[in-house]
Amino acid sequence: xxxxxxxxxxxxxxxxxxxxxxxxxxxxxxxxxxxxxxxxxxxxxxxxxxxxxxxxxxxxxxxxxxxxxxxxxxxxxxxxxxxxxxxxxxxxxxxxxxxxxxxxxxxxxxxxxxxxxxxxxxxxxxxxxxxxxxxxxxxxxxxxxxxxxxxxxxxxxxxxxxxxxxxxxxxxxxxxxxxxxxxxxxxxxxxxxxxxxxxxxxxxxxxxxxxxxxxxxxxxxxxxxxxxxxxxxxxxxxxxxxxxxxxxxxxxxxxxxxxxxxxxxxxxxxxxxxxxxxxxxxxxxxxxxxxxxxxxxxxxxxxxxxxxxxxxxxxxxxxxxxxxxxxxxxxxxxxxxxxxxxxxxxxxxxxxxxxxxxxxxxxxxxxxxxxxxxxxx
Amino acid sequence: xxxxxxxxxxxxxxxxxxxxxxxxxxxxxxxxxxxxxxxxxxxxxxxxxxxxxxxxx
Numbered sequence: 001x002x003x004x005x006x007x008x009x010x011x012x013x014x015x016x017x018x019x020x021x022x023x024x025x026x027x028x029x030x031x032x033x034x035x036x037x038x039x040x041x042x043x044x045x046x047x048x049x050x051x052x053x054x055x056x057x058x059x060x061x062x063x064x065x066x067x068x069x070x071x072x073x074x075x076x077x078x079x080x081x082x083x084x085x086x087x088x089x090x091x092x093x094x095x096x097x098x099x100x101x102x103x104x105x106x107x108x109x110x111x112x113x114x115x116x117x118x119x120x121x122x123x124x125x126x127x128x129x130x131x132x133x134x135x136x137x138x139x140x141x142x143x144x145x146x147x148x149x150x151x152x153x154x155x156x157x158x159x160x161x162x163x164x165x166x167x168x169x170x171x172x173x174x175x176x177x178x179x180x181x182x183x184x185x186x187x188x189x190x191x192x193x194x195x196x197x198x199x200x201x202x203x204x205x206x207x208x209x210x211x212x213x214x215x216x217x218x219x220x221x222x223x224x225x226x227x228x229x230x231x232x233x234x235x236x237x238x239x240x241x242x243x244x245x246x247x248x249x250x251x252x253x254x255x256x257x258x259x260x261x262x263x264x265x266x267x268x269x270x271x272x273x274x275x276x277x278x279x280x281x282x283x284x285x286x287x288x289x290x291x292x293x294x295x296x297x298x299x300x301x302x303x304x305x306x307x308x309x310x311x312x313x314x315x316x317x318x319x320x321x322x323x324x325x326x327x328x329x330x331x332x333x334x335x336x337x338x339x340x341x342x343x344x345x346x347x348x349x350x351x352x353x354x355x356x357x358x359x360x361x362x363x364x365x366x367x368x369x370x371x372x373x374x375x376x377x
Numbered sequence: 378x379x380x381x382x383x384x385x386x387x388x389x390x391x392x393x394x395x396x397x398x399x400x401x402x403x404x405x406x407x408x409x410x411x412x413x414x415x416x417x418x419x420x421x422x423x424x425x426x427x428x429x430x431x432x433x434x
C-alpha cells in the first residue's frame with residue numbers, strides 16, 4: 001500500500017536502529033515523550049521500543065482523546081442519551097468509557113438510543129433521516145478532529161438541520177504539554193510531536209517547548225520507521241547541543257498548518273475558561289465550546305446535564321499513566337481488574353490508550369525480553 | 378483512502394479504503410482533490426492529500 005509499505009521496511013528499520021545506537025550517549029538516560037496516542041499504538045504494535053538502546057526510554061503522553069475525558073462528562077452524555085426522543089451518537093471508543101454511572105454501552109443496553117458513528121457527518125446524516133428525533137454528537141478529540149465537527153456544524157446550518165446538536169469535549173494539545181513541563185514529578189528530555197494535530201496547527205505552537213523549556217521536538221508520522229527516524233532526529237539534536245522543532249512528517253505536515261482549518265475553528269469554537277482533564281485536573285483554556293454564533297447547535301444549552309464532577313476510581317491510575325509518571329504495567333489493576341474487555345480506566349478502552357496498546361501488543365514482548373534475566377537470577 | 382468521486386461543488390468525496398469500505402469525506406480543508414488522489418482522512422474530513430500515483434507529484 002502506497003505511503004505504508006515503505007515505512008514498515010524491516011531492513012531500513014534495522015539501519016535506523018544502528019544509527020540511533022551510534023548517536024545515543026551510553027552514559028546518559030533519555031526520556032522521550034510521545035504526545036500522541038497514535039504513536040503509543042505504533043510503538044507497541046511494531047515493537048519500536050525493542051529497537052532502541054535500553055537507555056532510550058519512551059514515555060507515553062496525554063494525547064489519546066478518549067483517555068482524557070473525565071467521568072463526569074461521560075455521565076453528562078449518558079444523561080443526554082436518556083432524554084426522550086434523543087439519539088446520541090459518538091465514536092466507538094467513547095461508548096465503552098466508564099463514567100460514574102456506567103458507560104454509554106450500558107445505557108444503550110438499558111434502552112437509550114446510542115449509536116456509533118465514524119464521523120460527525122454520519123451523525124448529521126442520522127439527524128436528516130430522523131427529523132422527529134433530537135440527534136446529538138458527543139464530540140471528542142484534539143485539533144485533528146475539531147475541524148470535522150466544525151465543518152459539520154456549518155453544514156447543519158447551511159442545510160437547516162435543526163434537530164442536530166453537538167456536545168463538545170474537544171481539547172487542545174498545547175496546554176497539557178505545558179502542564180506536564182511544569183510538573184515537578186516528571187523529567188523529560190524531548191518530545192515526539194503529534195503529527196496529525198500538526199497537519200492542522202502546524203509546527204509553530206510547539207516552538208515554546210524548545211525556546212522556553214530547552215527541549216527538542218520532532219513532529220512525527222505514525223508508521224514504525226517514522227517513529228524510529230524521529231527518535232534518531234531527537235538524539236542527534238541532543239548530541240549536537242541543538243534544541244529545535246523539526247518536522248519528520250513532511251509528507252503530510254505543512255509547517256504553517258492548514259489555514260482553512262484555522263478559519264473554521266476560529267469561527268465555530270471558542271476557548272473554555274477551564275476544562276477538566278482526566279488525571280490532569282483542570283487546565284485553563286484547554287478545551288473548545290461552540291461560539292455564540294452557533295449556540296443553536298450547542299447540546300449543553302439545548303439539554304439539561306448534571307455537570308457533576310466525578311472522582312476517578314481509587315484503584316485506577318490512568319492519571320499517572322497519562323502524565324507518563326508510571327508505565328501501564330505499573331498500575332495496580334492493569335491486566336487483572338482492568339482489561340480491554342472490562343476496563344476500569346480510559347487508558348484501557350481506546351486503541352490509542354497506553355494501557356490497551358501495551359495489553360494488546362507489548363506485554364508478551366516485554367515478558368520475552370525479561371525472561372532470560374529472570375532465569376539467570 | 379482513495380477518492381472515487383467528488384460532488385459537483387467539490388465539498389464531499391466518496392472515498393474507499395484498503396478494505397473496499399466506502400465513506401463520505403468532507404474536502405473543505407483540501408481544495409483541489411480529484412478522483413484517484415490519496416487522502417489522509419480523520420473523522421470524516423480530509424486533512425491532506427497526494428495526487429494519484431499516475432498523476433503529477
